[in-house]
Amino acid sequence: MADRRRRWRSGAVALCLLLVTPAGCGGRTAADPARAEVQQVLDRRAAALLRHDETAYAATGARGTYANLRAVPLASWAYRVTGLRHTGATVTAAALLSYRVRGYDRAPVTTERTLALGRTADGRWYVASDRPAQKAGQQLWDQGAVSAARGAHSLVLGVGQSERELNAYARLADRAVPAVSGAWGTDWTRQVVVLVPRTLDAMAGLLGSPASSYRGIAAVTTGEAGGPARAPADRIVVNPEAYALLGDAGKQVVLTHETTHVATRAHTTPATPLWLSEGYADWIGYLGTGRTPAQAAPELSRAVRAGRVPADLPADGDFGFTGDPARLAQAYEGGWLACRMIAERWGEDRLDAFYRAVGAHGRRAGAVEDALRRVLGTSLRDFTDRWRAYLRTSLT
Template sequence: MAGRRRTWGTGAVGLVLLLPLAGCGGQPATDRARAEVQQVLDRRSAALLGHDERAYAATGTGAQYTRLRALPLAAWSYRVTGLRRTSSGATADADLRYRVAGYDKAPVDARRTLTLGRTADGTWYVTADRPAGKGGQQLWDQGTVTAVRGAHSLVLGTGRSAAGLRPFARLADRAVPAVSRAWGTEWTGRVVILVPRSLAGMAALLGSPAADYRGIAAVTTGEAGGPGRAPADRVVVNPEAYEVLGDVGRQVVLTHETTHVATRAHTTAATPLWLSEGYADWVGYLGTGRTPADAAPELARAVRDGEVPEALPADEEFGFTGEPAKLARAYEGGWLACRMIAEQWGTARLGAFYRAVGPHGERAGAVEEALGTVLGTTLEEFTARWRAYVTTELG
């Protein structure tokens, strides 16, 4: 545009060319439009928090209000980060920050793309609000959210009635005290569970292909090693895998995932997956009466075939996209390692060992140091002891 100004000079034609780029008082039109859109989103957020459906509808489509009104919100706000004018209005990039009341200590951050129209008198209004780019969906993107509160839990679902969600709350309310008995009470003692209508819905929430989670009953999202000022972890259920489980299996799954919530602050890059997943399984199976042969069928089959693992499961063995039997053996091996510690050193030492690994800061040497200081052994001795334990329990 500067080149065009030099071509045409500073006369009337040049002035006409500059007018579309400036608003009143010299403010660029795009900046003014961005400020106006921000004001609309501010009013929209205030209406949502104030449960004012009429005021919300005045800012654009009201469909999202219906989807969101059951979600207990402590905060909700947008920050416009970019605006692109279109022939029919504009497209805005925005950062959404929200907190679920009673659970999130810090806001959840989500990048959103909003489509806006404009009335004849220049008023902006929202016509669509969706995840930006390839980012994961939020639960309300999949339909109207239903909320069920338990004594220690909040269950949020789509495509299900409150009656269909209450069993999740009951299981979670049993899981939380069980985890506190094993781990201690220095955690929130509450859990948020998201129940989409399908495996595809679960994958969309996590921003990954559905194939990554086929056969996985649930996963937990959260900030590992967080300082305590972070959004609450979300336990995301795969209903297609979860619903084929029996009552004990469902309880084990939710207790396992709740253990991840409780241990999150002590789980860092230094913590190997055999420990974090094995400990969660150990807590999950407590009191179920399941024997090693019951709980570790794939590893038992390998042991009977003379294939006792040489080393503790490596992180890559826990990949959801790998061979299902290999993944199962990894989980089972981690569980038996933690079960062995609890039996041979005591449950208090198991918890102390877990807590000692995380603060190391990096993976190298973390387990070795904790084995020495907490259990009084070396990695080589521990591995040999674990291999013998696996052989005895599963042979």
């Protein structure tokens, strides 16, 4: 399931009356020379990390990050200082860290960091600590030394797993990528990065959310929705505790589902309802498994057999991780059956075209209705009625 947290950016209005200086509203405060010096230290630190020069890295301060990142193939790594706070002889720097994993990321991952720096006896700055900013999620190397396993189409990064365990993830991911390409097409990177933290709590730390939000969730995909120009760097993040409870077939379905989110991300926009994005990912995930609707949709099947057929397609609010588990399961199952119905009634090519048409719509309102009319030749009311009838015939 995708972790579709939307980030809203608001502009800040600076009031001249609050910033009165002798030069008036256009005046400048004196530059802090320490800021440029700290930036230089971080530049040297980044360069040393990229060229694998541990001695040069250690000369800039604490070396824990270097050891934890040793197995990660980095294409870029850069800090940009955004703020500095002095406390006696030390400073605390706020910085944006941007990095790319070589061969996998077409755009950098950017995260906020807080760095504490001190001075040596001869006045040189050094990094004492580098940690996530207060409201930012952890990075995997914040949790310990990262191990890596490479597949033909995948890179699996983990903390606390054996080589055998990481290779098992890579094999499943390598099967997922061609399965997704066979259904969706090849207009995506056709490679995935899978993060395997040690525990559920560690997973929650990566996502910057309470562990309770993901209890029972086997994996999520992070990334920003948008058009192809955004070229996001997605990550599949595994909950090792829930994932371990699945059988081999279930593990494959989960990784294929999450890989579908990576493939479709550029065409998944705020106009795309969750019943479509999650249902489509499940549709590809279940392809070829032989699972019947009743087997793959047990919660919805029980409801339909009891005469409780949903009146409408699942709403985005039905997909909340912290709500009723039965309601969440029914939302996923309902979305999957909607996509399955499209593939059976109109064809798999039309399902693909419908997904893309919804995401390409300029606004959320009317996106589904317009795509239903143009691609499937139906209305939302007719489609919903067909879906409700499909639930009855498929699940009873």
